[in-house]
Amino acid sequence: MTITLNTLWKKGTDFLGTKYAILGGAMTWISDHNLVAAISNAGGFGVIACGAMTTDLLRQEIQKTKQLTKKPFGVNLITMHPDLADLAQVCIDEKISYVVLAGGLPSSNTIKTLKDQGIKVICFSPAIVLAKKLIKSGADALVIEGMEAGGHIGPVSTTVLAQEILPEVSDQIPVFIAGGIGRGEAIVSYLEMGAAGCQLGTRFVCATECRAHPKFKQAFIRAQARDAITSPQLDPRFPVIPVRGLSNEGVSLFLDHQRKVIDRFNSGEIDQKEGQLEIEHFWAGSLRRAVIEGDVETGSLMAGQSVGMVKKEQPVHEIIEELVQQANDALNKR
Numbered sequence: 001m002t003i004t005l006n007t008l009w010k011k012g013t014d015f016l017g018t019k020y021a022i023l024g025g026a027m028t029w030i031s032d033h034n035l036v037a038a039i040s041n042a043g044g045f046g047v048i049a050c051g052a053m054t055t056d057l058l059r060q061e062i063q064k065t066k067q068l069t070k071k072p073f074g075v076n077l078i079t080m081h082p083d084l085a086d087l088a089q090v091c092i093d094e095k096i097s098y099v100v101l102a103g104g105l106p107s108s109n110t111i112k113t114l115k116d117q118g119i120k121v122i123c124f125s126p127a128i129v130l131a132k133k134l135i136k137s138g139a140d141a142l143v144i145e146g147m148e149a150g151g152h153i154g155p156v157s158t159t160v161l162a163q164e165i166l167p168e169v170s171d172q173i174p175v176f177i178a179g180g181i182g183r184g185e186a187i188v189s190y191l192e193m194g195a196a197g198c199q200l201g202t203r204f205v206c207a208t209e210c211r212a213h214p215k216f217k218q219a220f221i222r223a224q225a226r227d228a229i230t231s232p233q234l235d236p237r238f239p240v241i242p243v244r245g246l247s248n249e250g251v252s253l254f255l256d257h258q259r260k261v262i263d264r265f266n267s268g269e270i271d272q273k274e275g276q277l278e279i280e281h282f283w284a285g286s287l288r289r290a291v292i293e294g295d296v297e298t299g300s301l302m303a304g305q306s307v308g309m310v311k312k313e314q315p316v317h318e319i320i321e322e323l324v325q326q327a328n329d330a331l332n333k334r
Contacts, residue, residue, distance in 0.1 A: 003334075005327050008188070012197030015120070015141060015174045016098075017072040019043035021197025022187070022320060023143070023176055024204055026076030026100060027151070027302070028052070029291040030212055033061050037068035038209035038316035046073040047100055055086050062094045074098035074122065079106045085113075092117045100143070103152070105130065108137040115140070122176075126154040128164050131175075141174040143199055148180025150202050150228065150244050150304035162193055170194035182309030184326025200323075202304040207316045213294035217313055219246055219301055225308035234258040237272065238265075238279050246301035250286060253298060257282050 006013070012021025022044040024031060028051035036046030046069075048061050058075070065073055075096050077087050080103050088110065091099050099114050100122040111121050115138055123139040125131040131142055144165050146158025158179035166175060174196035181187060187198045204210060206217045229247050232255055233240035240258075245251075258279055265275045283300050290299025314322075 003331065005188070005191075005324065005331060008191040008331075009195075009197050011174050012176065012195075015196060016045045018045050020320060020324060021045075021176070021191075022323065023047060023178075023197065023199035025149075025178060025199050025201025026050075026102070027201050027205070029288050030205060030210060031076070032211055033064035033068060034209050034211060035204060035207060035316070036073050037065050038207065039204065039320070040069045040071035040073045042317035042320045044316075044320050045098075047098075048073065048075045050075060050077050050081070050087060052078075052081070053087075055083060055090050058087055058090050059094060062090070062096065066094075072097060074100050076100040076102055078103035079110070080104050084110065088114060091119065098122060100124075105133075106137075111138045125165065126156065126161070128168055131165050131169050135169060135172055139173065141176065141196070142169070143176045143178055145177075145199070146179030147230075147242075147244070148305040149178055150307075151302045153179075153230065153242050153244050155242070162190055162195065166190075166194040170196070180305050182306030184323040184328070185330040187323065188327045188330045200306075202306045203310060203319060203323075204316065205303070206310050206313045207319060208313055209316050212291050213296075215294035215296045216291050216301070219248075219296045220303060220307050220310045221312060223303065223307045223310075225305045228303045228305045228307050232258075235262050238262065238276055240279065243283075243300070243302065244304060246303050246307070248297055248299075248301060250283075250298040250300060254282055 009021035020043045024039040024046045026047040026049035028049045031049035036048050039046035050058050075091050098120045102124045114121050120140040122141045123134045125142045144161045146161050147153045176197045176199050177190040177195045178199035181198050181200050205220050223246050227246050231240050231243045261275045261278050264270045286300040289295040
C-alpha cells in the first residue's frame, strides 16, 4: 500500500484543524497578523509571536489576524514574560483555540488555566525528560526544536532530538519537529519517524506577506547555511545565552563589548552580576532594528541554518505548496 502525505501527517492535521501539518515558527517582530493569516490561509498553521508585547498589543494582533483569516491559528507566549498570566487571559478572552508556550518550562498551573478554558496547549521540549514532564502536566502537543534553528537555541541537533524523543512519546500526543527544515523531503523523513508535522520559521522570513525590511530579507537570500552562527562567549564566568543568527558587524561589536566588560570586572570596577546584565543587554532592541529599520550591519539577524535554502521572496502559499510538492515527490519515488 502506498503511504500518502495526508496519511503520514493526519495526526498533526487533525490536531491543528489544518490542511497541512506545517506550523509557522513564532518569530518576534516578524510573525504578525499578516504573516500568520497568510500561513493559515495557505493551509498551514500560523502562530502570532507575542514576544514582549503588552496585553493591548496582543489583543490588537489577535483581532487583526481574525479579520484576515477564518482558519485556525495560535499565539506564542513566552513563559518568562512578567505579564504571562494577563497575556494568557487575553487569549482566553479572545477565544484563542491554541497557545504555544515557549522560552522556558511552563508551570502546571499555566497549562491548567489555559486547558480549563478549552485551549489546546503546545509546549517546547529540548529533552526527553522534559517531554515526559510536560505530558504529565497536561500539554496537548510538543514541539522539539534542534540547535539548527534561528534565535534562542539549545545544544542538541534536530536529528538527535527526534531520535531520542519521538520513539518515546509520539504515540501519546502529537509531536512537531523544528530546526533546520527547509525542504519537503526533510518533512517526510520526520513524519516517517513518527512526527505529527513540522515547524518552519526561517523559510517564511522572505515571504511576500512578511513585514521584514527589504534589507533584512536580502541578507537571508544572500546567506549560506554556514553564515548562521551562534552568539560567541568569551568567558565562562559570563555565560551567553546561545542565539543563532547571521554573522555581521554586530557580532564583532558584541565580542568587543564582552572584552570591555570582563576587563572592568577583572579590575574590580563592577561585580559579576552587573557585568552579566551589561552583556545580556547588548542586543536589546537589536532585532527590531534589523527587522523593522533594516539595520543589517549592527542589528540582530536571527536565522536558522536552513537560511541557505531561502533563494527568493515568494508568497506564502507558493512556499507551502513547494514544500508539499517536494514531500509528495519524495514519497512517489519510493
